[in-house]
Amino acid sequence: FRGGGLDEFRRWVTQRTTYPPEAYEKKIQGRVFLTFVVEADGSVSNVTVQKGIDPLVDAAAVKTIQSSPKWNPGLQRGKPVRVRYSLALLFVI
Numbered sequence: 001f002r003g004g005g006l007d008e009f010r011r012w013v014t015q016r017t018t019y020p021p022e023a024y025e026k027k028i029q030g031r032v033f034l035t036f037v038v039e040a041d042g043s044v045s046n047v048t049v050q051k052g053i054d055p056l057v058d059a060a061a062v063k064t065i066q067s068s069p070k071w072n073p074g075l076q077r078g079k080p081v082r083v084r085y086s087l088a089l090l091f092v093i
Contacts, residue, residue: 001068001071001072002042002069002070002071002072003069006085006087009068009087010087012068013064013065013068013087013089014089016064016067017060017061017064017089017091018060018064019057019060019091019093020056020057020059020060022056023054023056023057023060023091024093026054027093028053028054028056028057028091029053029091029092029093030053030057030090030091031051031053031088031089031090031091032049032051032052032053032057032058032061032088032089032091033049033050033051033052033086033087033088034047034048034049034050034061034062034065034086034087034088034089035047035048035050035084035085035086035087036048036065036084036085036087037082037083037084037085038071038073038074038082038083038085039073039082040073040079040080040081040082041070041073041080042070042071042072042073042080043070043071044065044066044068044071047062047065047066049061049062050086053091057091061089061091064089065087
């Protein structure tokens with residue numbers, strides 16, 4: 001992540017994730033497990049929910065990851081490559 005490492009990305013995501021009002025009212029909480037790919041150009045793609053808690057919350061998590069600014073791509077032998085990441089987002093009321 002250009003703003004820092006994976007911990008900084010988690011902070012970035014936490015600050016920008018909006019708890020859906022309907023999910024808040026229904027007291028839906030838990031962890032959403034996602035995977036995504038950082039492409040060779042640094043963009044984020046293929047955001048996928050591996051284990052969700054509710055469609056409302058899952059969609060909010062995906063939307064936040066998709067809005068990520070560009071990353072510094074992974075390098076293999078000095079050339080940019082795609083890298084898959086896994087991330088768990090905690091939604092707590």
